[in-house]
Amino acid sequence: MSQRLLAWLLALTALSISPLAQAHKPSDAYLNLQVEGTQIVQRLDVHLRDLDRELVLDRDDDGRLQWAEVRTRWDELQRYTAERVRLSADGQPCQDTADGTPQLDEHTDGAYAVLRRHWTCPAGAQALAIDYRLFADSDASHRGLLRLSHGNAAPQTAVLVPGAATAALPLNAGAAGAGPSSFAGFVLEGIHHILIGTDHVLFLLALLLPAVLVTGVAGRRESALQWRPMLVEVLKIVTAFTVAHSVTLALAVLDIVDPPSRWVESLIAVSVVFTALDNLRPMLAPRHRWRLTLVFGLVHGFGFAGALKDLGLGGGSLAASLLGFNLGVELGQLSLVALFLPLAWWARSTRFYQRGVLVGGSSAVALIALAWVVERVFDVTVLGS
Known part of the structure; x- marks a missing residue:
């Protein structure tokens, strides 16, 4: 041989x-953006398992995250995620304020921290860009799943790769069709999902x-x-x-x-x-x-x-x-x-x-x-x- x-x-x-x-289920975070003109309401759901790996939330190291351990670190969670998820419009940064109310939600694979922010983008801006770097240095398999909504219009979806540039997203419902293809993004996400x-x-x-x-017939050459x-x-x-x-x-x-x-x-x-x-x-x-x-x-x-x-x-x-x-x-x-x-x-x-x-x-x-x-x-x- x-x-x-x-x-x-x-x-x-x-x-x-x-x-x-x-x-376990691959590392995903869920980024929901509700757009009204230049005002954007953000909801970011991040698995506590991933946040604990980065910030050591389980201070007593008993393998179980208690609500008190998460709640007392909420400001730190807000800062950590705010540094790694930034919005800009037409090349200008959007201004943000945090909703500091601690909240958890259950997804199919466990408890997630729900982090909310309000964004104000420059007046007249048309194209939104997302600088998504969550866990970029620690988890190459992580993905952000984006849901972008304009009022009652059908939402757009995209898969965010940490550190990768995103295509321009529309800031008004009339241009909603100009955003990235959710189909192509989820094809890549399906490939990524099974390979990891x-x-x-x-x-x-x-x-x-x-x-x-x-083999075929026994004895056949x-x-x-x-x-x-x-x-x-x-x-x-x-x-x-x-x-x-x-x-x-x-x-x-x-x-x-x-x-x-x-x-x-x-x-x-x-x-x-x-x-x-x-x-x-x-x-x-x-x-x-x-x-x-x-x-x-x-x-x-x-x-x-x-x-x-x-x-x-x-x-x-x-x-x-x-x-x-x-x-x-x-x-x-x-x-x-x-x-x-x-x-x-x-x-x-x-x-x-x-x-x-x-x-x-x-x-x-x-x-x-x-x-x-x-x-x-x-x-x-x-x-x-």
Whole structure:
């Protein structure tokens, strides 16, 4: 086996077992801007978990944030976020005043601080710009989800990447169509979401690890046609996952079905454990694994829904964001398959793949996911924050 192949396989194995950090919902903040002429009312919802990481709100270090610990630091929270979320119009800074009333709100993944400000932009200004740098230095995965409203007009949405320039946003309802495309932004957010979603990635990789071992007719010589049974198996798995999570993603975002987030995340971890164990000691016939994917894919769809659901969209804005986000998830999923499949197919007949990658990788995935199950069911920390 060549050194190049060994390096690729080691990288593949590391991809399977490296993410020891918490596999919770990715870090999002929700920025709502209500525009009336040059007056803007801001509501910024930021997860207490993220703020605690930056400002050490849990002073007694007992692993639980008390209301008193948050309330007494409210002025500091206001200053911290105000320095990292700034508005300007036509190149001139908008002036702001803080609403200092402490407030918390529950989102699908826990408690968020609600920080309100009032902005006054220069008279006659037309184009609004947002300088968004929240957690830019500490969390590359963080995203701000923007909802911009003008009176009763349909809101616009955009995904804010910390430190990146934003396109001009309209300051009046008549120019509302001139803003950035929420569809394109949520396509990128869907790709980003699945690529940093450790539990979703490990579930997909655990499904694909044995797929490359599916062969054609026994005893037949290796030929170019022998990859077809493997491709059929992969296609069934990917299609089942796509159909299942698309259905429940839509049901959750549309508020038709709303299961508790804690149990959704716990079942996602269980799905990773079961799939990895099935690689080690098959409990299902290989031809039935797509059905396993279909069932567990329904659970993963609820897990994808958190960001869109918390944004509070409706009508056309929701439809565009939902479609773009789901398309992004599919593109991210296909990129993982495209990266994994050629390497795994090339190495499938080696002992290193069959023992080191399939058995060793599945064992590591099962252990990591089992730790997630304990964390999510019992609300304890096993793998660290």
